[in-house]
Amino acid sequence: MSECIFCKIGKKEIPAEVVGEDARTLAFLDIHPKAPGHTVIIPKAHCETLIDLPEEEMRPLFAMAKRLDEILVRALRADGMTIGINQGKAAGQAVPHFHLHLMPRFAGDGGSSVHGIVLNPPRETIAEIAAQIRKVAGINQP
Ligand code: AMP
Ligand code: ZN
Numbered sequence: 001m002s003e004c005i006f007c008k009i010g011k012k013e014i015p016a017e018v019v020g021e022d023a024r025t026l027a028f029l030d031i032h033p034k035a036p037g038h039t040v041i042i043p044k045a046h047c048e049t050l051i052d053l054p055e056e057e058m059r060p061l062f063a064m065a066k067r068l069d070e071i072l073v074r075a076l077r078a079d080g081m082t083i084g085i086n087q088g089k090a091a092g093q094a095v096p097h098f099h100l101h102l103m104p105r106f107a108g109d110g111g112s113s114v115h116g117i118v119l120n121p122p123r124e125t126i127a128e129i130a131a132q133i134r135k136v137a138g139i140n141q142p
Helices: 005-010 055-076 126-137
Strands: 018-021 025-029 039-043 080-084 100-105
Touching: 005 025, 005 039, 018 039, 018 055, 025 055, 039 055, 055 080, 055 100
Parallel strands: none
Antiparallel strands: 018 025, 025 039, 039 100, 080 100
16 A cells, blocks of 8 residues: 555655654654644554454554553643544545544543534434344344
């Protein structure tokens, strides 16, 4: 994926404000920050979604998220953190290279929670939806 912008940032072919790095992951500040310290964390190896993310990439990626969560709170005196993944065009994913967003939150910052992202409650009952999911998951109601 030579044209992928996050692959290029991962390979240091284009600049970014790096705030964390290890052999497999890179954390850098979002170029259009929605909050002070808005950080993007990527696996250096290209994949598009959580579904494509190899198992061996999971631990380093979430370890980096945990480390940056703590560092951002300390460095910027944040009161909380919104941690998110936009997956797929319908969910607003603009860069098709898997990434986590860490958005430091501050009391009274005017933002909302993940509950405000979508308003599309199902017409079916929760039990009907659960049955559909369990069928694909291959599990029975415990
Ligand atoms: P999304 O794919 O919608 O989850 O978000 C992609 C994010 O990447 C956006 O918030 C962009 O502002 C950010 N972004 C795009 N290009 C760059 C870049 N060159 N450096 C840093 N952040 C970027
Ligand atoms: Zn990529």
